[in-house]
Amino acid sequence: MAKVTMYSTPSCVYCSMSKAFFKEHNISYDEHNVAEDAAARDEMVKKSGQLGVPVIDIDGKIIVGFDKQKLSELLGV
Numbered sequence: 001m002a003k004v005t006m007y008s009t010p011s012c013v014y015c016s017m018s019k020a021f022f023k024e025h026n027i028s029y030d031e032h033n034v035a036e037d038a039a040a041r042d043e044m045v046k047k048s049g050q051l052g053v054p055v056i057d058i059d060g061k062i063i064v065g066f067d068k069q070k071l072s073e074l075l076g077v
Helices: 013-024 038-048 068-075
Strands: 004-008 030-033 055-058 061-064
Touching: 004 013, 004 038, 013 068, 030 038, 038 055, 038 061, 055 068, 061 068
Parallel strands: 004 030
Antiparallel strands: 004 055, 055 061
């Protein structure tokens, strides 16, 4: 199974859509709230080069935003 890490904020609509996608497909993931966790925010910026959320790391491949097609492709669902 893929290792999935999501960097998000509580008020982000696209973060919520990503969480719903993961739940629908029974994908487990680690979540970091970058609004409260400065270290996670720095890690996210280092990986993605930007502050926009969500940033989703799937086995080292970075997706910025909610891209259902790309998520499905990388997760095989």
